[in-house]
Amino acid sequence: MMTIKVHHLNNSKSQRILWALEELGLDYEIVFYKRQPSFAAPDDIKNIHPLGKAPVVEIDDFVMAESGAVVQYLIERYGEGKFMPDRSSSSYAKYIELMHYPEGSLSPPLLDQLFIRMLPVEDETFKGFTQQRVMNHLSYVDGLLEGQDYLIDNEFSGADLQLTFNLQGANAGGGLRHYKNLEAFVQRMEARQAYQRSIDKGGEFSLGFKK
Ligand SMILES: N[C@@H](CCC(=O)N[C@@H](CS)C(=O)NCC(=O)O)C(=O)O
Incomplete structure (x- = not known):
């Protein structure tokens, strides 16, 4: 067993x-x-x-x-x-990409932003660079969710699950208020019974x- x-x-x-x-x-x-x-x-x-x-x-x-x-x-x-999508579909490639995007690319600027708020960090160049990176990523993901409820083939998948934590972190600082698709996505995920x-x-x- x-x-x-x-x-x-x-x-x-x-x-x-x-x-x-x-x-x-x-x-x-x-x-x-x-x-x-x-x-x-x-x-x-x-x-x-x-x-x-x-x-x-x-x-x-x-x-x-x-x-x-x-x-x-x-x-x-x-x-x-x-x-998950069928392994032989092109959606599978996107699924793998988006499964690993949250930890590989989205998390680092969000963590930098968190540390800037918590410590705080005074360096204006780093603060500006971080803000620009965060906005770039959140706009990208907001665009992926334009007109659909889930990332892949508009069906819930592991990629949605993996993304949610990072967006919840961004949301905790009020950082999703300009990203309506992302706010709605987080609410949709948190409403799931599982x-x-x-x-x-x-x-x-x-x-x-x-x-
Ligand atoms: N990329 C790793 C990140 C793991 C990670 O950094 N976990 C944090 C919690 S969210 C942790 O254990 N922090 C405590 C520590 O670093 O001592 C993953 O997705 O599993």
Whole structure:
């Protein structure tokens, strides 16, 4: 029998994995970790994966990190064709691109923006550069969702799931108010029953920040 154990940190990208597992209707165990006052994960998670980041997932006898890879793997292995386009379609190429875009390209400028607000950072050149990068990315994604509810073939997929966390982070700072497609997208994702079950099971999930 297959076993899945999710090492889950509060207010973190491991929420994606709980949500994916709920969409897939799979049984799983959660091991809870709490962020330290510095926001870092507790050191115990390094006993499972040397990077010590969340998510880390144990599937049967192996360990996986990187939320995009984990979501993709879970859907391919257990989805029975749901939540992804057919592998022989051109939509599949776009699906893979957009599955890995949130962590590869969208997350870094959003994190820079978060640090600018939290610390704060005084350097005007860096602040301007960051704002320009954030706007470039959010306009791009807003455009992808123009006239459709989901990223790929207008059907819910792992790419939508993977994108949501980053947009929730941007939204927490009020940063989506000029991007109506993105605001509506986040609301649509958060209304999914599987998403809500993942929040009930995962506990604290708030991407607001305190100075
Ligand atoms: N690209 C990785 C990012 C993993 C990551 O940085 N996770 C954060 C939580 S969102 C973390 O563990 N932070 C705590 C720390 O760095 O100590 C993924 O998508 O899984």
